[in-house]
Amino acid sequence: MSAKILVIGSSNTDMVVKTKEFPQPGQTVLGGSFLMNPGGKGANQAVAAARLGADLRFVAKIGKDIFGQQALEGFAREGLDVGFISKSDDLASGIALITVNESGENQIVVASGANMDLKPENLPDEIFKEVDVVLVQLEIPMDTVGYVIKRCAALNIRLVLNPAPATRIEDELLRHVFLITPNETETEILTGILPKDRASLHAAAQYLRHKGVENVVITMGKNGVYLCNESYDQIIPSVPVNAVDTTAAGDVFNGALVTAMAAGEDLRTACQYACKAAAISVTRMGAQSSAPYQNEIE
Template sequence: MRQSVLIIGSSNTDMVVKTEHFPKPGETVLGGTFLMNPGGKGANQAVAAARLGADVRFVAKTGNDIFGKQALEGFKDEGIDTRFVSESATLASGVALITVNAQGQNEIVVASGANMDLQPVDIPDNAFENVGMALLQLEIPAETVRWALTKCAEKQIRTVLNPAPAMQLDSGFLNGLYLITPNETETELITGVAVESEETLRKAAQYLFEQGVQNVIITLGSKGIYLASDSFTGIIATPVVEAVDSTAAGDVFNGALLKALADGQSLEQASRFACRAAAISVTRMGAQSSAPYQHELESFFKHD
């Protein structure tokens, strides 16, 4: 039987405004296009993995509102197993307010809502059955993340932690992790090392190894990623594209990475695959809507 990938995390509705430049404090900027898209780091990663062919099981919590109902329908349309998406009795669905400038950079403010009501009691034991790999982020309660990581370790499920949004993490989150995938900001907050060169990247990775992490990927935006593992250590470049919106690039990377690892690819192979998926995503507006399908990944880079 084919094993599922388990993603435990957040579901939001993204409200996006495009503008030439970000407003300064107290400044009003007349923006352009407004978009309302399904988002949330967990949901973005689930959709990215599903579109690339993974058998995705998603655990999340939404509100009893139109945003939650639309999100659930969207997951089902993507072929995602939604049996473990529950509904909060008291909190609204999560919402993210996103501004995107002319260079494709973004600023995001999140109202977490029901995401912060996802508790261990909402995740039954059978959610972990027949799971090959798991992926978590930090847009749900930290105690739920820690509990789920422990549960995965008990069941010998290889687990990836995407430590976003940035927060300090103790060894209880790190010890035994198969893989951690912080960006530069998150890396500095967790390790105390500002990653400005390959030497500092190595130093940050070494700190994480000493905390019990088995493999490290530090994402570097348009510069690619730094992979540190037994079989490969170094920078893997991302394809050069014209970026219009980087909102979900990291999420697409993580979802694609999970899918490739679950398929048995090496960390180096999976990283290159995920970099290509993320590169496509930044050429499109939106979060989940930017995630490529497998056939698009193949056709986009057919000249390589």
């Protein structure tokens, strides 16, 4: 039986348009199909973990609107513990506008709404009860992220930080992070080092480890992930697939990663498992809808 995982983060409704190519500034292009799906990095990661068998508690803030209600109904269907999700009196539920081109690449604009109203006072100590791993991202206020990181340090709970969307993070917070999972762009923003080869990957990871981060996993899309800690310094390859939509690949990876961690796997094995889950997700359209179930992973 896996230990309990706590995901604290954003919940959005994704409005997705498929198009042959992205428009240039000032240009209008005629797109193809339109989809409206549940999304948000926090919710995506929570659903991904739950579908893989995790005992999952999700904490977020939504608006008092149809999008928030639909999100709650979706979480219930996925079997998430949502007893600590709160509602904003003033802000609408988060919305993401997503364009996906024929290569499966995406462009995303987010109206955060109620996600930016998730405050430390919405996070009572009860949410951490019996929790082994906490996963948090940066689509909620930085003050709230900082509170979660420090609270996990005080409670001796492993904290996984997915630093997305990319921003600078204070050294005082980094030293309490058990595992950080930036992509290549986020790595450059965090460290000033663009990870373009093995040497620069190592340099960027060492920069973060010198700040106090215990484990570093740099995600590189189809090129796999780079794992660096006291035991490992290696690239773990991805699973080759024909991608149709990469929208939630990183979120599925993170959800699968903490699922394997909570099940007691070492980080190398956990990364391999997460790469398999992410590979399946990019062969499907949508965010949460693309997350695989445990029986789909070999």
